[in-house]
Amino acid sequence: MRVNLQPSYILHSRAYRDSSLILEVFTAEHGRLSLVAKGARRRARGGSTAALLQPFIPLLLSFSGRGEMKTLTQVESAAAPVALRAEQLYSAMYVNEVLMRLLHRHDPHPLLFAAYGQVLQDLTDAPLLEAVLRRFELGLLDALGYGFSLQQDGSSGDAIEAEGWYHFHPDFGLIRGGQGVDPSHPAYSGGDLLAMSRGEFAGDARLAARRLMRQALAQHLGDAPLKSRDLFRGRLKQTGEQR
Known part of the structure; x- marks a missing residue:
C-alpha cells in the first residue's frame, strides 16, 4: 500500500524506540491510521519537517506499508497551523x-x-x-x-x-x-x-x-x-x- 499526499491531522503522538514517533492520524480518505515516523525525534533538532508533526496542523502525509502500522514517507504543510490558546x-x-x-x-x-x-x-x-x-x-x-x-x-x-x-x-x-x-x-x-x-x-x-x-x-x-x-x-x- 502506498498513499501520496493524503490530507491529514495528527491526533496524538508518542515516542517510539530511540528516535522515532508513533503517530495516530485522522486522514480524509483512509480514516484513522497509525504511522511510524522513523528518526523524527532525531531530525527535529535540525528544524526539518519533523517540526510539522504536531496536532492541529493541516498536513499532507505520504505513507506506505502492508501491516497495520504504516511508515510515514513524506510530510508537507497543507495550511497554516490553527492558532489555539487557553x-x-x-x-x-x-x-x-x-x-x-x-x-x-x-x-x-x-x-x-x-x-x-x-x-x-x-x-x-x-x-x-x-x-x-x-x-x-x-x-x-x-x-x-x-x-x-x-x-x-x-x-x-x-x-x-x-x-x-x-x-x-x-x-x-x-x-x-x-x-x-x-x-x-x-x-x-x-x-x-x-x-x-x-x-x-x-x-x-x-x-x-x-x-x-x-x-x-x-x-x-x-x-x-x-x-x-x-x-x-x-x-x-x-x-x-x-x-
Whole structure:
C-alpha cells in the first residue's frame, strides 16, 4: 500500500524506540491510521519537517506499508497551523481524545474529517466554545451511527413537545417521561431539546446539552476518564465551567 499526499491531522503522538514517533492520524480518505515516523525525534533538532508533526496542523502525509502500522514517507504543510490558546486549546485536545476513543482504524469518514477541520477553525473565534463542542459531538454521533433526534420521541415517534420532559435511552434516543430528580437518570425539557435542534446552546439549553452529550457519549467512551479533562480541570474550576 502506498498513499501520496493524503490530507491529514495528527491526533496524538508518542515516542517510539530511540528516535522515532508513533503517530495516530485522522486522514480524509483512509480514516484513522497509525504511522511510524522513523528518526523524527532525531531530525527535529535540525528544524526539518519533523517540526510539522504536531496536532492541529493541516498536513499532507505520504505513507506506505502492508501491516497495520504504516511508515510515514513524506510530510508537507497543507495550511497554516490553527492558532489555539487557553481554553480553545483544551477544547481541541478534548475533541482529539474523543476521536481517538471512538474512531475505528481504517474506517473512512470524509464528512467527519471536514467537520473536524471546521471545528478547529470555529474554536479560534467562536464566542461560546461549548456551542462549538456540542455541535461537533452531535455530528460525531451521527457520523458514527449513534445519532438520535432532538425533535422526535425515539420510542413513540411523536414530536418533542416544548412543555414535556424526556430521558435519554441508548437504544431509542429521547423518550418522554417525568421530570424526576434522579441525577443518574436526568430529564431534559422539551424546550431545551428543541433549542438544541436549532443549534441554540445558551441559557438552560447550554447546561442541558452538556449533560445530554456526556450521557450519550459515555455509552461509547467507556469507563476510563478522559485525560484532556484532567489537564484543564484546575482552570475549569477557576471559571466554574466543565466540558
